Amino acid sequence: MSNSFDDIPFFDEEPDEPPRKQPAPAAPAAGGLAARAMAARDGGKRPDYLSGLNPEQTEAVETLEGPVLVLAGAGTGKTRVLTTRIAHILNTGRAFPSQILAVTFTNKAAREMKERIAVLVGGAVEGMPWLGTFHSIGVKLLRRHAELVGLRSDFTILDTDDVVRLIKQLIQAEGLDDKRWPAKQFAGMIDTWKNKGLGPGDIPEGDARAFANGKGRELYFAYQQRLSTLNACDFGDLLMHPIAIFRKHPDLLKEYHGRFRYILVDEYQDTNTAQYMWLRLLAQRPKGELQNVCCVGDDDQSIYGWRGAEVDNILRFEKDFPGAKVIKLERNYRSTAHILGAAGHLIAHNEGRLGKTLFTDRRDPEDIKVQVHASWDSEEEARAIGEEIEQLQRGDATGKRHLLNDMAILVRASFQMREFEDRFVTLGLNYRVIGGPRFYERLEIRDAMAYFRLVAQPADDLAFERIINTPKRGLGDTTVRALHDYARARDIPMLAAAADMIETDELKPKARKALFDVVQSFRRWQEMLESTPHTELAEQILEESGYTDMWKNDKSADAPTRLENLKELIRSMESFESMRGFLEHVALVMDAEQNENLDAVSIMTLHSAKGLEFDTVFLPGWEEGLFPHQRSLDESGRAGLEEERRLAYVGITRAKHRCHIWFVSNRRIHGLWQSTIPSRFLDELPETHVEVAETEQSYGGYGRGGGYGQSRFDKADPFANSYSTPGWKRAQQNKTDATRDNWGTRSGHAVEHIGYGESGPRGRTIDGELVAKSTATEPSKFKTGDRVFHLKFGNGNIVEIEGNKLTIEFDRAGQKRVLDGFVERVS
DNA sequence: CCGTGCTGACTCCGA
DNA sequence: GTCAGCACGG
Numbered sequence: 001m002s003n004s005f006d007d008i009p010f011f012d013e014e015p016d017e018p019p020r021k022q023p024a025p026a027a028p029a030a031g032g033l034a035a036r037a038m039a040a041r042d043g044g045k046r047p048d049y050l051s052g053l054n055p056e057q058t059e060a061v062e063t064l065e066g067p068v069l070v071l072a073g074a075g076t077g078k079t080r081v082l083t084t085r086i087a088h089i090l091n092t093g094r095a096f097p098s099q100i101l102a103v104t105f106t107n108k109a110a111r112e113m114k115e116r117i118a119v120l121v122g123g124a125v126e127g128m129p130w131l132g133t134f135h136s137i138g139v140k141l142l143r144r145h146a147e148l149v150g151l152r153s154d155f156t157i158l159d160t161d162d163v164v165r166l167i168k169q170l171i172q173a174e175g176l177d178d179k180r181w182p183a184k185q186f187a188g189m190i191d192t193w194k195n196k197g198l199g200p201g202d203i204p205e206g207d208a209r210a211f212a213n214g215k216g217r218e219l220y221f222a223y224q225q226r227l228s229t230l231n232a233c234d235f236g237d238l239l240m241h242p243i244a245i246f247r248k249h250p251d252l253l254k255e256y257h258g259r260f261r262y263i264l265v266d267e268y269q270d271t272n273t274a275q276y277m278w279l280r281l282l283a284q285r286p287k288g289e290l291q292n293v294c295c296v297g298d299d300d301q302s303i304y305g306w307r308g309a310e311v312d313n314i315l316r317f318e319k320d321f322p323g324a325k326v327i328k329l330e331r332n333y334r335s336t337a338h339i340l341g342a343a344g345h346l347i348a349h350n351e352g353r354l355g356k357t358l359f360t361d362r363r364d365p366e367d368i369k370v371q372v373h374a375s376w377d378s379e380e381e382a383r384a385i386g387e388e389i390e391q392l393q394r395g396d397a398t399g400k401r402h403l404l405n406d407m408a409i410l411v412r413a414s415f416q417m418r419e420f421e422d423r424f425v426t427l428g429l430n431y432r433v434i435g436g437p438r439f440y441e442r443l444e445i446r447d448a449m450a451y452f453r454l455v456a457q458p459a460d461d462l463a464f465e466r467i468i469n470t471p472k473r474g475l476g477d478t479t480v481r482a483l484h485d486y487a488r489a490r491d492i493p494m495l496a497a498a499a500d501m502i503e504t505d506e507l508k509p510k511a512r513k514a515l516f517d518v519v520q521s522f523r524r525w526q527e528m529l530e531s532t533p534h535t536e537l538a539e540q541i542l543e544e545s546g547y548t549d550m551w552k553n554d555k556s557a558d559a560p561t562r563l564e565n566l567k568e569l570i571r572s573m574e575s576f577e578s579m580r581g582f583l584e585h586v587a588l589v590m591d592a593e594q595n596e597n598l599d600a601v602s603i604m605t606l607h608s609a610k611g612l613e614f615d616t617v618f619l620p621g622w623e624e625g626l627f628p629h630q631r632s633l634d635e636s637g638r639a640g641l642e643e644e645r646r647l648a649y650v651g652i653t654r655a656k657h658r659c660h661i662w663f664v665s666n667r668r669i670h671g672l673w674q675s676t677i678p679s680r681f682l683d684e685l686p687e688t689h690v691e692v693a694e695t696e697q698s699y700g701g702y703g704r705g706g707g708y709g710q711s712r713f714d715k716a717d718p719f720a721n722s723y724s725t726p727g728w729k730r731a732q733q734n735k736t737d738a739t740r741d742n743w744g745t746r747s748g749h750a751v752e753h754i755g756y757g758e759s760g761p762r763g764r765t766i767d768g769e770l771v772a773k774s775t776a777t778e779p780s781k782f783k784t785g786d787r788v789f790h791l792k793f794g795n796g797n798i799v800e801i802e803g804n805k806l807t808i809e810f811d812r813a814g815q816k817r818v819l820d821g822f823v824e825r826v827s
Numbered sequence: 828c829c830g831t832g833c834t835g836a837c838t839c840c841g842a
Numbered sequence: 843g844t845c846a847g848c849a850c851g852g
Contacts, residue, residue, distance in 0.1 A: 106842080414838080607840075
């Protein structure tokens, strides 16, 4: 592979000039005549990495001068553009690797980008010190200039746990009741403020007064003070401090302007205000200087508003960077035309967007429409999806067998996962859950890691405190405090203090004996560190410390899983050279790869599915209240609704060939069975690309869903004028006519149960728009004592009537509260 | 130090 | 309904 990287030297400190001066071609309108002419001029010898790009991608790669916004729709090759662009900058000699600032949100994205650049340029990424997450780059900046904000450069970064503990101490120190004013809540508030770039002096008076008897601001000040004395900062500070530094020291900022010749930002739609300020400081140059900033993102995939992301940042790009070039990538390489059509029609209902329409030229031999399915309840939903999966596994209509790895179930809320897990366990169907508590965050992993850390780094007091009494050894608070004091007084690590104290008689004999044993063990393990293979040592540590036994003796339901996780931990160590190598990896990346050899269905939330793709995607739970989620509507109104819709869009566009959407008529919410109505998003899908799946012997097929589906928005649909009659309604209408009489009275009741729980008045509005109507409760047609039949619970007797909610003693299912619409009187 | 029983939460979760 | 986190009594 011949490229010109071999002769680019790696400098840690950057020279002022780019490595090689070429007659930098003034970026031509790529894809146009000029670009082609240029290619011809170069004798058609364009670098390999540029071939295979479409015209828009090429333009995005080659427009290197001036601000560029790349609006990259789902599956349009966004990462390819980003990485190729970097390769192109390097290859044309415009900058050293160290003169490019490339920011991502997640470690995963940064890692992938590094890997892909490495492939393109053959390993030169080692020299890209400024490719990383906002936070990792923030750390780097802060370590260089820590003294400017009163820190030392060896400051520690506190994780969320540490922060909460610290705040709790502060609340108590203020003489406040830490029950009434939970530390966790305040930690959340600080996080929100910092996402907005607000320091203690900047927060709104209302916010300041809302906590701790009006002492919110004081508390925030005290918190920052405390961090400073501890020489520590939280995640928010990794952005806030650099911002403060750049503002206070324009000369320094100017230095960085000189350093970063090219700036690239991934997932720009997810930036929050603080990140935006940070970026503007670095990217906005004085008049006359070039602003080579390139932001890549998709406003239609902005789903992190609740975490402080401001879609507005991307919508405003052209104003912030006058003369910016906006390049839209709309050619999709992932999905079928039907899937794109469905997704596109849905997202077109959003108002605040820049507007893109994905298309594909691909024609699939087996071009399947998006399928909408109805089920009676969530249990049946899980059953039906399970069957569909097994069907595909055996072979689809064309006889092709599908791997479980190519299928995913994407849910709105994590509680939906359980039902699928339960079902798949009974079916013996392999599945994996993505997301949830991360591997390293699990209790048992943290404990085990603490043992390993303490063996490798005897001075790690946090690790010491974590495991000294885990499993229980009779070394409680008293002993730990004594050790703590002893260690502090002599300025030695706690493990060393323990070794000292067993020689004295300061401790009670019982504690002393226990401590003696632990110290002996650690001494032994430390000696083995060099001589024994690290996986073996790890196993031995967990055995001898009694840690595995602790879980073996634990009767709780998750104990086996925890033991399994510990095994997994040991297995994951195999790919590392040594214990130290492993520990370092975990500190930086803290993700554990899943077992990819296993063929399994993925189950995850829609949020964690962003950026992924699957051949077949199942989207269960499309019901009002759950999706769109009521809370999102209540808290953020129209903006909330639009974000939910983007989430739906993200869900559909994950699918390459098959997309199955499900909704149910009944779902258990807070332990109570409630009837639900189909999501409004179903009504927003276009008839031409969607079809109602043939009934799979399901109750839903009776047309129950259709019953309310069609009555729901007939009069109040806020979007009724803006688009054609949805396919779902019509298809259902045909189906339900026959059965309407049996269930016809029910439509009004269902609406009543929109949303979760009892909270809030009926008939919620968004920005004054009626989004759901509720029918006044009619006098019940039932009376106590009536004998009734319920499709799920069978026969029973009514014991209480409350409006349209009936409490029924079922013969087999026990007492339940159900809606009167879902039972029939039997004589 | 340990187990039990009570209370509240219960959309998404990056670094 | 279920779980986690916490207080309290043995």
